[in-house]
Amino acid sequence: MITWLFIIFRTINLILIWILIFYKRKEPALLLAWILLLIFLPPVGFVMYQLFERTPIPKKKTLFLNEYHEQKQTRTFSRSFNNSVASVIAFNEIYNGSKLYMFHDWMYFSNGKDKYKQLFADIEQATESIHLLYFIVREDEVGEKLIDLLTQKASQGVEVRLVYDSAGCFGTRLNYFKPIIEAGGHVYHFHPPTFRLIGLNYNYRNHRKIVVIDGRIGYLGGMNIGKEYMSLDPKYAPWRDGHIRLVGEAVADLQYRFIKDYLLVCEDDKDELHIKEQLNHYYKSSLVMTPCPIQIVSAGPDTPTDDIKMAFIKMMQVATTSIRIQTPYFIPDSLFLETLKIAAYSGVKVEVMIPTIADHHYVHRTTTSYIKELREANITVYLYEGFLHSKNLIIDDEICTVGSTNIDQRSFKINYEINAFIYDKELTDQVVYQFHKDVNNCRIVDETYEREKSLIIRIEEAIYRLISMLL
Template identity: 70%
Template structure:
């Protein structure tokens, strides 16, 4: 035991030197790691191995960047106000995300309507179906999806499915046996594999992407499972947000899917196959509806926090209102201070979180921020159900919808994707849904903090500290 303690202390000392002189950490995060390594060296070393955020190298498939440049879509002059123009320029320069102008859209606030349309689109597929989900349950919805995909693969449609091995922890690979036997390709994203420092298993692909025939695309917060249809009594009613797109922006979703596909597939011949089938992977746009948007994705294979900083840029631009829906509110200091500055500047800020907790630790960390938000005159609402929607709306004229939660994992560790939408018609749908949700909410008042038990306060403090490291 003494030898193990000595070894752990030596390793801890080495890790502290790495953190101080090699890693560029925020002061609060650096201090949290140092305290853990000094006072609990064995636990600190294990947690560092599991949770330290080490940028991952980009994999093969870099030729897709050239494809993206070649197929930039239709160019047209469009009049955007200064606020939106500034955000567009930021995304173009910082995130290399171009502005897509023409798309038809459908906005889904519940799983039933989303699945009905998705399954209808899958049934109509002629050439290719590409899907990527964080969670695919072995339940009624999951079985219906796999059955449809199996039928399409048997008809000769190319089916490629990527599922996250952590999100689908309870889903067996043999669950997809019929699909694979019919010719479909199924891949796990980052199954448990040790690396020298850190674990690939900690880096989860939280994106939800579907691209059908290179023409129809889906992204948002909904995975595949009964709970998204409010069929699980523990999480009912379930509220969420998802988008269906037809038009230029689908090229960006296809590009993102194919890059993620190259992270999991081992078939070198697929590069030539993809190059030979670009016309149906990147089909001609069909939409003539002007709906400007940008698609931004990030993850541990980048050195920048693309989506988080775009959130911050949006908040900085707010003049009248900021409306946020998120299942988890665990921001870093930059996001939180930017939100508070907006509130102190006279912007009406509303944050909606769920009443139902799916993870106790995450929920207690979220509630630890309520007092701080209310002190900045930010209205906090508890949705009476489970709120999984990930939306930020600015001045009722622009919004973002995607897979990104307002927490450290989405900001720093997970692979995420969001649409930043500069169309008032679509934004007003999100605003309308926010107003409907307010009717099913409780406004947090002074009694909330006053009635907290000593144990809950203790939990919040401990979990909030730990959340900086996970």
Template identity: 50%
Template sequence: MLAWIIALSLLVIQMINLCTILIMIFRRRDEPIYIIAWTMIMTFIPFIGFLLYLLFGHGPIIKKKRTFLDEIEELGYQEAVDLQLEMVEQTSANYFPYTSLIEFNLNYNKSVLTRYNSLTYFSDANDKYEQLMKDIEQATDTIHVLYFIIRGDHSGKALIEALTKKAKQGVKVRLVYDDGGSFLTPSSVFKPLKEAGGIVVKHYPAKFKIFTLNWNYRNHRKIVVIDGKIGYFGGMNIGDEYLSKNPKYTPWRDAHLRVKGEMVKLLQLRFLKDYAAVIEEVADLDEVEQQIDRYFPPISSEEEEMYMQLVCDGPDQKIDHMRAAYIKLIMSAKKSIWIQSPYFIPDSEFLHVLKIASHSGLDVKIMIPVIPDNHFVHRTTTSYIKELLEANIEVYFYEGFLHSKVFIIDEEMATVGSVNMDVRSFSINFELAAFIYHEKMTSELVNQFKTDQLNCQKLDWNYEQSKSWFMKAEESVYRLLSMLM
């Protein structure tokens, strides 16, 4: 009898696996290598393989909630289409080389070109936290906060304390945090803010802190919008390690931006759309719809002329906007491509285009951290070093933890955001990045990159030859798995 039960169970599992594979082939039409990999996993480890597919391979289950925010976004896009070429033509001739990139981001990603902005760049989280707290303290009307990680440590509690104080003063505070990124943060950390009238929402929370079918699809964006006039975005979350207070990850290097001007409207819209997607009741949005000017106030005429685009992407989109934008960015380069990223796990197309750029004589540099915060991800990253060296791409190990997500082209334009140069950021996470067409701001990023080089080890073939057989085996296995997760 027991043998029959086991045999029947195995048959059911195999039938489930077969149905899943057929759905991948005929319904989802994924990349062949993706389907082959999942087929192998579900064949050799049937039950576990199916559970892994539920966690990492099925695609997000998203209920579309069309609101007036979508109408605002669409209206802004249509107006931009009419004005974009005229605006670009009026711009200084210095940016004509990037007209094609600007148009691509508009047409492919619906990324509106903003003109009047002012930016403050932070390479150290201590400076960013200090300024953020000052801006929160001076808030008079609304504060919107979205972070992938909010720790329950001193930094996290300090932020919640500051927000709670403003909520008690009558400021409208809305906070969204990712339940995966903040998995270890106790809910009690946010209790004072809730009791003060602030709204706290989790992005894709796990059921009973264990499981959800959307667990793999995390909101990796970092957004703060204060009074609709000041915005923050970039790579810094909220936690003591970002302040280099964790000896294991010291020194910690990062990149974050404070912005005033037209870009703030786009950050506000992005926050509200993310907020609307995860709240159970949309009644709170009625206030926003009835008071549009409150949340999207007029832009001050004091801002300087600084052209920027905000590119956003996520698994709720049918195409990979972010990956396409970065490939176009590489194709737009004429002299150099400099990249800083804590993780470098590109897909074949991205890597191929980067190699072509190097073989075409461009100066391609990639800077990654020597300190791993995730062994699996770090070992997968090191698996690409041999290919990069073979393509004459310079690879640098930053002697610390480098969390900066910066892409610099020709030392003239750059991107800063939440996007890592890996498959997860390109295809799985909700991300954003600013494309900055401004020499002065780019020069700050260039100078920082050159300063960081002084604290780097430039890799050569000695590094590859020193790898043990076990390390090479790890790299091979992890690299295969990384394409699925």
């Protein structure tokens, strides 16, 4: 019996290898890792493939939305930028197809309390539509407040649409959102697992956090919906994060991305037809006249290139004085890591801030495995005394990006992500100010860090780093 099972697994795995080589065309290093796992550990390789290498959900035809959005994209103002900024803008326009939007009012949030206060106030004032996409919606006081508000607005006739990620909300009951639906709202989960109990389809998660209200107000950043983002969960307190509220031209890009993701999961033909017929209802012209240049870049399995990662690389390439990074996970690919090292060896001051508290043990151990390598390149590493969830990259204190993208291969290759690339000095200064403020709650890694590591930690780092590309 065992022999037959082994033969069956080996046969199936050979088919999976063929798919990886000729259909998915994996990168050589990743492909080799999968081949070795599938050949030498057939049952384990099969289970790992089912959990982490399932094909993303198929695309629906959204050509009508693409054409409409392109018509709405206009450049209403131009000004001269220095060469470094101009080259990043040009890269995002040419490589990522991201237009430069000039006029915005903005608010930057460094904690969940301030973000939720403003978000809930905006939802209460909504009169036409509320669109939300979150990776996580918790069953706690913050989630309940959101559900109650959305239910109330839906019962008032406001169009409410909510998309949540199935893996991110694995612990959230499916009927938690029932009051919104009963009030007339639309709720869908993204890329649901084939078997919810064992969590198949774990990869290709929608990690974006997008809110668009009345087609005029937009939110994006790192915060989901849950009490931990307000530092109310003792396990992760203090919790630091970053989020942006925008009123202005770039909200059109947030609306476009939400509708495109929504159409991937929408099962209501009438609602889909309604969206097609009422697109003007969701795109509102802005009267904002405050210059604040921004580009919105999305990336994921639905794009042919690593748009956000490559934009990060471009930003680091133009750095002349400083690179500041805040990320909960630091698991870069070779291109990102080598670009960062080259900048450091060229005299650019490079600082990387990661948390001391781990929300995923294996991810944290993989992150800490890079510290020695960073320090050898004269890169300063800060350990934030708490959980740092901010996903910020700042160049020369002049350009910054804020969004959902972590510095890891999951965000770069597998997840659906979205970031704002900001060329406004005042907004960038706010992000820089928060970075310096966070430094005061950090300890700088010195030569004692590696010496004090236990053998167990060293073994864990080596193993987790080896398999990180598969997870």
